[in-house]
Amino acid sequence: xxxxxVLRMGSLLLIxxxxxxxxxxxxxxxxxxxxxxxxxxxxxxLIDISSxxxxxxxxxxxxxxxxxxxxxxxxxxxxxxxxxAVAITLVELGMSLTGVRTALSVEAGMELLYGNAFTxxxxxxxxxx
Amino acid sequence: MNxxxxxxxxxxxxxxxxxxRTMSSSVERADLISKAELDEQCGSIxxxxxxxxxxxxxxxxxxxxxxTARDLLNSISTSRARxxxxxxxxxxxxxxxxxxxxxxxRDKMGKxxxxxxxxxxxxxxxxxxxxxxxxxxxxxxxxxLIMRQQQELMELSTPVVKLWDGIxxxxxxxxxxxxxxxxxxxxxxxxxxxxxxxxxxxxxxxxPTVDTLVAQHLLKTITAARLMGAECIxxxxxxxxxxxxxxxGINLEDVITKAKLSDAFGLALQRSGRxxxxxxxxxAANPLSGLFSKREE
Numbered sequence: 293x294x295x296x297x298v299l300r301m302g303s304l305l306l307i308x309x310x311x312x313x314x315x316x317x318x319x320x321x322x323x324x325x326x327x328x329x330x331x332x333x334x335x336x337x338l339i340d341i342s343s344x345x346x347x348x349x350x351x352x353x354x355x356x357x358x359x360x361x362x363x364x365x366x367x368x369x370x371x372x373x374x375x376x377a378v379a380i381t382l383v384e385l386g387m388s389l390t391g392v393r394t395a396l397s398v399e400a401g402m403e404l405l406y407g408n409a410f411t412x413x414x415x416x417x418x419x420x421x
Numbered sequence: 422m423n424x425x426x427x428x429x430x431x432x433x434x435x436x437x438x439x440x441x442r443t444m445s446s447s448v449e450r451a452d453l454i455s456k457a458e459l460d461e462q463c464g465s466i467x468x469x470x471x472x473x474x475x476x477x478x479x480x481x482x483x484x485x486x487x488x489t490a491r492d493l494l495n496s497i498s499t500s501r502a503r504x505x506x507x508x509x510x511x512x513x514x515x516x517x518x519x520x521x522x523x524x525x526x527r528d529k530m531g532k533x534x535x536x537x538x539x540x541x542x543x544x545x546x547x548x549x550x551x552x553x554x555x556x557x558x559x560x561x562x563x564x565x566l567i568m569r570q571q572q573e574l575m576e577l578s579t580p581v582v583k584l585w586d587g588i589x590x591x592x593x594x595x596x597x598x599x600x601x602x603x604x605x606x607x608x609x610x611x612x613x614x615x616x617x618x619x620x621x622x623x624x625x626x627x628x629p630t631v632d633t634l635v636a637q638h639l640l641k642t643i644t645a646a647r648l649m650g651a652e653c654i655x656x657x658x659x660x661x662x663x664x665x666x667x668x669x670g671i672n673l674e675d676v677i678t679k680a681k682l683s684d685a686f687g688l689a690l691q692r693s694g695r696x697x698x699x700x701x702x703x704x705a706a707n708p709l710s711g712l713f714s715k716r717e718e
Contacts, residue, residue, distance in 0.1 A: 376613075380607070
């Protein structure tokens with residue numbers, strides 16, 4: 293059966309959604325994420341949806357649910373790389389995903405999750421500007 | 422009915438001269454159209470009228486015989502609408518044929534009042550209908566022009582400017598309605614992606630009024646930007662607008678608002694860990710030195 297991979301990166305979980313989400317896949321992902329967080333003791337979940345082009349209210353709710361579940365398990369969730377069309381659709385559906393943190397790119401999301409501990413990119417940004 | 426066609430075709434030259442004279446006495450637009458061009462237009466319309474009356478009759482203006490005349494009038498009034506003629510000018514163009522045409526008809530049939538009346542009646546009806554055609558296509562052209570301008574205005578009025586690396590500004594001028602919000606939202610989100618910006622400043626100095634609907638549109642845009650990982654700051658809130666927002670009970674508590682664009686820019690710089698500092702006092706005295714020595718902390 294088709295599955296969305298959940299990768300481990302130190303204390304983080306990295307999930308990239310590269311296929312069209314359908315309901316079964318979303319439910320499977322919820323199970324996987326919660327399992328992994330409790331198994332590995334992850335403190336952060338990064339969901340990259342930059343290749344996701346179509347969303348419906350179910351997928352939107354799924355994202356909010358994963359964030360909620362992770363928080364209960366002690367991990368913070370960041371959704372990164374949302375497409376403009378997807379953002380507009382979610383807003384029109386009335387789903388503002390309050391409680392889910394967002395970032396523009398995987399890099400920015402990592403920075404957010406690692407906080408000040410991850411200073412490499414921060415320094416780079418300052419010198420470049 | 423072929424009487425009319427005969428009268429027109431026999432007196433084409435006289436009609437054309439008289440027509441142009443009547444026209445120039447009522448509406449003189451020598452500045453917009455040349456004499457020769459007008460002469461040619463009148464001649465071809467008279468020819469088309471003869472053809473129309475002959476093949477379809479003066480009553481049946483929608484008939485196939487009138488195609489040439491209709492196309493001609495349409496193209497003439499379309500070009501006049503673009504040239505800047507007024508609606509009166511365009512309608513008068515056809516209507517001023519009445520006087521010379523009636524004069525010709527009277528010369529021909531002055532002896533027989535019954536047929537004179539009949540021909541005059543049918544020709545006046547005909548000319549009225551032709552004038553209506555010109556007015557209609559004039560209006561259609563104008564309408565099209567207005568639509569296109571609206572479209573252009575919409576695109577022009579939503580620029581997204583980059584203030585700094587990772588900081589965008591979106592000055593909104595004019596009222597925010599649903600259609601505009603859509604354009605604003607799309608261009609902002611597109612710019613956020615293409616410039617990889619974390620902060621977007623929406624400046625509403627140019628928005629005349631903020632009501633619940635406008636606020637809702639703004640909130641939608643901000644939420645969409647947040648979903649993508651960009652933070653929005655609203656700036657340019659005038660005192661009057663601040664009062665209105667509070668009186669209407671609009672909840673802007675989750676949104677950062679600032680009075681001035683500069684305040685918002687300062688906040689965005691601060692949040693992205695930057696600051697603008699004065700490098701030396703000499704920079705103020707010599708304006709050129711500022712260009713080369715400006716440095717960021």
